[in-house]
Amino acid sequence: MTEITELGVAAIRDGVVSGAFSAREVAEAFNANVAAASQLNAFIVTTPEKALEAADKVDADRAAGKPLGKMAGVPIGMKDLFASKGVQTTAASHILEGFKPEYESTVSQKLWDAGAGMLGKLNLDQFAMGSSNETSYFGNVISPWRRNDGGNAALAPGGSSGGSSAAVAARLCPAATGTDTGGSIRQPAAFTGISGIKPTYGRCSRWGIVAFASSLDQAGPMARDVTDCAIMLESMAGFDPKDSTSLDMPVPEWSKALDANLKGKKVGIPREYRMDGTDEEILKSWDDGIAWLKDAGAEVVDVSLPHTKYALPTYYIVAPAEASSNLARYDGVRYGLRELPDGANLQDMYAATRAAGFGDEVKRRILIGTYVLSAGFYDAYYTQAQKVRTLIARDFEKAWAQCDVILAPTTPTAAFPLGDKVDDPLAMYLNDVFSVPASLAGLPAMSVPAAINADGLPLGLQIIGKAFDEQGVLNAGLAIEQRARFSAKPEKWW
Template sequence: MTDLTSLTIAEAREGLASKSFTARELTDAHLAAIEGARVLNAYVLETPERAREMARAADEKIAKGEGGPLAGIPLGIKDLFATRDIRTTACSKILGNFIPPYESTVTSQLWRDGAVLLGKLNNDEFAMGSSNETSCFGPVTNPWRREGSNTALVPGGSSGGSASAVAALLCMGATATDTGGSIRQPAAFTATVGIKPTYGRCSRWGIVAFASSLDQAGPIARTTRDAAILMRSMAGHDPKDTTSVDVAVPDYEAAIGKSVKGMKVGIPREYRLDGMPAEIEKLWSEGAQWLKAAGAELVEVSLPHTKYALPAYYIVAPAEASSNLARYDGVRYGLREPAKNIIEMYENTRADGFGDEVRRRVLIGTYVLSAGYYDAYYLRAQKVRTLIKKDFEDCFAKGVHAILTPATPSAAFGIGEKGGADPVEMYLNDIFTVTVNMAGLPGIAVPAGKDTQGLPLGLQLIGRPFDEETLFSLGEVIEQAAGRFAAPRWW
């Protein structure tokens, strides 16, 4: 029998339907893989008993012909999603041993469709980071390594545990969130597929908030087809989330393999940055040619406000974070540090409970929202955001179906290599991804090649609002042309 952990979700679904193996066998194979890969630090909490119980229930339903679309499929859940009666910490000391009495909408939909919970995945603290080094549980290690080197590399962030676990075959797919690139950047660093849906496509209810106008849940999977399968279960209107949009959820999987003939794909001139590595430029050109060969028409487009996206993002996101994280005060739940009075208790709890990067962003956010600076920073950043959104609207109004860009400015870097002395160095990793969040658009990262050291590189496709189907169709073309590649096993 094929190693069960190497199957895609689509293949596992067929195997379960044909009774080639059971959900329990599939789950046990993944639990064994997780045990053997703890060096990667992808999981912060393993739930083997719950997994076996859910697999048993899935087997019973499959036997009766009542299995849902994800019946028996073992998944990992980013530790930002509330899971009922299972510890959820956002990988922050301040949430310590928080056990939610409720389930996030996205995960409840996955369980409704028969998926199996393997455990909670590591992420940057409160999703603030681009390398998964800010987690209170320690950094996640990328299963990929440079050829001939043993240097431990980052998997990207904030959904580094999700990307690392999928790439290392420790789950068949994973939930993730994307506020400025936190699905697409780790996907590009690990040769996995990650899609950030249109803002409002997936419910944010029960997901620990970072920046409410930017956060969006999405899947990380091994193939575009698998991402489409997961996305169908994750998406949908939720009356509990006022930003959730009531738009019908299409069958995303049906878009896989659809012809892209006649589609207009924009190539934005502003994404050609000074000093961009030649291999990123080469990969971008190759990706464009693959789409052209499949019948798409390439057109040069302009997104003139792109250069303001990163600075505007790093005003808007910390401002919203400073407001959202005010609830962690030691009064109602989470960590509480002893003190002589309530003010001192707030101060001690927040100083001890938040890590450096979270404190940095809360301070920046509080500053840009303060009297005298609100108009100069926050209000101006929101105006820039409107202009960024209009740039994309102008492109789509000219008949452009999607926009092709690099996903990241480089391949994965070493743990501890960036951002130590200068945090802005780390923020620059989001240069190609933040525009999508600022405009509320869908974006997908697909593995497209490797750099000279054998590390994976990804391409990004940006779509029109609620047109994720086009991204899946175009992403599949890139995936077929580039081929699939897996990390050589060393752990």
């Protein structure tokens, strides 16, 4: 029999339901993998007892003949941005170290209700701000992948959901939650050879997720393949009255409607995405993807997204502005870290707490956000950025008159060594050049693994869809998955 930790969401759930193995056996196998992989630093907190507790409930329900949920017996990793009742939730920041919420986030509660169990809280870039998982207070996450040239340089697992991507790729969990503000599900998925989907803005509740940029943040699943992402997304999505931006729409059964036959569909290829500096092997994989979708029956058409070049600067005005507002609540008064120098007044305490509690990247974005929201610059920066955001969304609207989905690279390069870009924020921000436009427009977008490059590292392709058309995105992703036949996994060294 295939080793349990090599199985994905669907195979584990079906095996538990059929009685091929127990949910406890699954939890024990993944708990052991998590315990043996501390070198990757993918988890901030491990909760083996939570995984076993959920597994025992599933086994008891099965024995009693009770119906089992869509994620029955599947232990997952939870990005440490989701509030977990009674379990430390930090957003990878010192300012929240030791904070144990008295409530559960809506998304995580939905997953537990569906039968999933929690292996632990996954590491991430601090407050989800980063593209390489190097800004966490709890240390860098290290990708399980290595270049095949004999060098053993530690590689970035992507960010901000780097703990999630590393854990799924290394078989520490069959799936994990991620959040995507400007590409934080798709970019790490591409770097580590897994699949991940950011659904339409509002599909998954933001209630109980530590906020970065409220008009952009969206939760989504990260898993080994498209089917597993569809199953997990069904359990995560749904209306939540506690989130004013939540979509009051039924949740489709995406997994049952999966269909890789794209006959009658049109796939748009945005000419503006052929950018200088994009790796040649990425462009080659993009051409392969075009051929695969044609083979699946789709018609390929050229489309134009003329405001693409403004997406990155727009994002790095809007997101920091919202972050500076959201992070104002961390003041040392109500919860989390409190620094109180001798003789300090209230303002001194605020300053000392934030200076000690926030990392450099978080401080940089707060400063940018506060600057663009200030009285003298609000209209010149923030108002203009919001106008450009509207134009970017309008570009996509015009493109949908010509096509059903858009195919593009997920990232401009493969995974890079840790430390390579940490001193150059602009080089780091350019990692998000292909992922940010869909986030600004609130559209569903997915990364699926497409190829292995000459260095032995995975490359991803991105599918962007119309609002609410996760099915179209998943179907195109499945068509690529079936033709790419990507089966590579990192060789164990940890």
